[in-house]
Amino acid sequence: MGVILNQPSRQDDGPPASLGRISGAFSLMQSFHGDSKRPVPKLWNQRLGLLRAGNLWKRQGRSIWWQGWSEDGDAYLILPDQLLGTDTKNLRKHQVSGLTLLGSDELHRQQLIQRLERQSELPAQPKSLQKRCMQQLAQAPAVFWTSDALAAISGTTAPLLQQGSHGCLALRLHGNTLHWGGVVGDRSIALAATQPKQGWNFSVSDRQKPPDFDKASLLEVHGARVDLILGTLLSRQIIQEPLESQYGVNQAIRSRLALSPFSLRLQQQTKGAYRAGLQFQAPLPGGAAAWTTVFDRVSTRLEERGFQRSTPKPSPTPSQTPTSKQDKDKKTDAVIWKDQRGGQNKIVGGWRWLQKPGTLPLLSAGLASLPDTKPFYQTLPAASDSALKLHARPRNLVALGLMNGAWPALLKQADTLHLQIKPAIVSANLKTSGQQAWWEIRGQLVLSSAADPSEDSD
Template sequence: MWRLPGWRRPRFQPARRLALPFTLGTTLLLLAVPALLLRQRPRPQAFGLEKLMASVSLLQSFRATPERPVPELWRQRLGEVLAARLWRAQTRAWWQFWDGIAPGQPFLALSSRGIALSSLQSLPVPPLRVGDLLILPPDPLSRQLLSDRLRVQVRPSPGLRQRCLPRLERDQAVFWRPTALGEMLGPLAPFLQDVQEGCLSLGLRPDGLTWTGEAASVEGMLLEAPAAGDNPATVPPLKPSIEAPLLLVEGTSLERLLAGLLARELIRQPLAERWGFGKAQLA
């Protein structure tokens, strides 16, 4: 067989194997870094909801139900024709909320995915863009006030609000703050000091409705006991009468109710001055 001068058969060299720990570590690093970056940078929709939760008093979420009639709120904010078209095409949750500024006037919030912004140009009040949400206010003044409040930087909350985000994104849920509780309950709001802020999901079962979620008190809502003054009471204390009690409450778990009731100075002062209740009894 004819060969070129100086030609040699190349020697076969087996491929070098990479160290398994190095390969595994590199793979984990390539997977962990993007996941960490995505965790630090929340989804646009979650960012929009988190901004709203820090600014509004009551926020409700609803699942997409295009087979049902168009809600009145949609018709008011979008008009009959546009509301009907967007309602039939919806595939994501939508929200309504109150900001505590315009009494009785809810805002409408929609996911901006699949909605052409050009179709909203004819609306009398332009929508606000917050993350991946389109906010439809009731009037120009409410739009301006909400826009000013949303400009405040919101730090991610690791507590109740952060855990509430998945409920508001996928369930029929409600989130409230102390301002909403005060508007709904009025004078009864102090009785519910432990549920000043909360988040609940609504579930439908054959035997009825179920609510699941959590609530918490807000720091600073409970009032401190008033300091004893130097002047003695003008009315001599009266001993509580067992035959004619001032207030009779029976139950197995009354701590939350009494904590809110006794936190009000309007209740504490007559009990101390008129009925002789001491600090230990009012604690």
């Protein structure tokens, strides 16, 4: 039942090199510490049988083992040859350079062999990201993924995650918090042949406390430029054409929008027609005057679709009573859109401009909610080099049906998620850093009491 790939001996042979040779056959690989005090993982029982799995799990001790996934769906169990020894009867196995790869059945094994035969055999460069990633996988808990894996896991949110469509993270569980650190990018890590001056950083800190964020928020994102999350969508012709023809958002306007810093948040709503509302704030260049034509076109399209426009009238205190036409205009610049068809009075969104002395005009927009009247926009400190910060409450998002995709159970059961990214190669001007391919990422997942970190196969 087994096949061995005979390859010439190399000086760099060892687990990192072996993992590098098989990595092209998988869209996602993860490494785990063994722990004989915990139950035998479900995948071990499935691939090895109960008796053999139990014996080998005890023999494994704290050594590293791996799990791999590809487009065929079922997971592969990956173990060092010496663990199995000669006890391989009736196993659907394939051996590569000291590793035994175990599939679910003969077809599963043959599919693996075909992928291995198709992949490139070029060795990783000594300082490449691929080399560093395989070293992480060989020595400690870590995870490596490609765009195929992210697309399969993230569902409809995949276009928003393209800056991290490929990556490699070191993982560390400390108490009820999973910490990670590593590198993500928009292309295969095998293409990152040169490294930053300080080297590829996989350090993980387990001392940082989870930051606080608005209790009403299900999700908050603060970014140095909009195209960090919307760049893929804004670059697609199927998106560009209606933006230009129907709303007048031409290439110049899209570029100004793409370069704007922003904050957005998704907040739970206990009243109204929607379970949550999305709010967005950004200091768009030029202020209201520069965007009047765009919003007029948006208004026309919304009216054509049957929505009703309303401009709320302020109720100022005597000390706030407008004294000039200009003051009145500042107080009544909010535009709210409602759906009143069929007897409804449903707020579908709106926008307004917020202005404080000495600051740029701030667009405040809402979708399925009113635009916020107070700024929640946060400027990322220049000294930190941060390009994006994200905070989320995954368990609450799942409960409201707002987190689709095949995300790992550990993530879906987490109380909070926090991450931040910064350029792997620091630029003096963060505006230019959006064009780079590689980002350092740090984060933590605060697990709920219901989550079980031993569920490796999920």
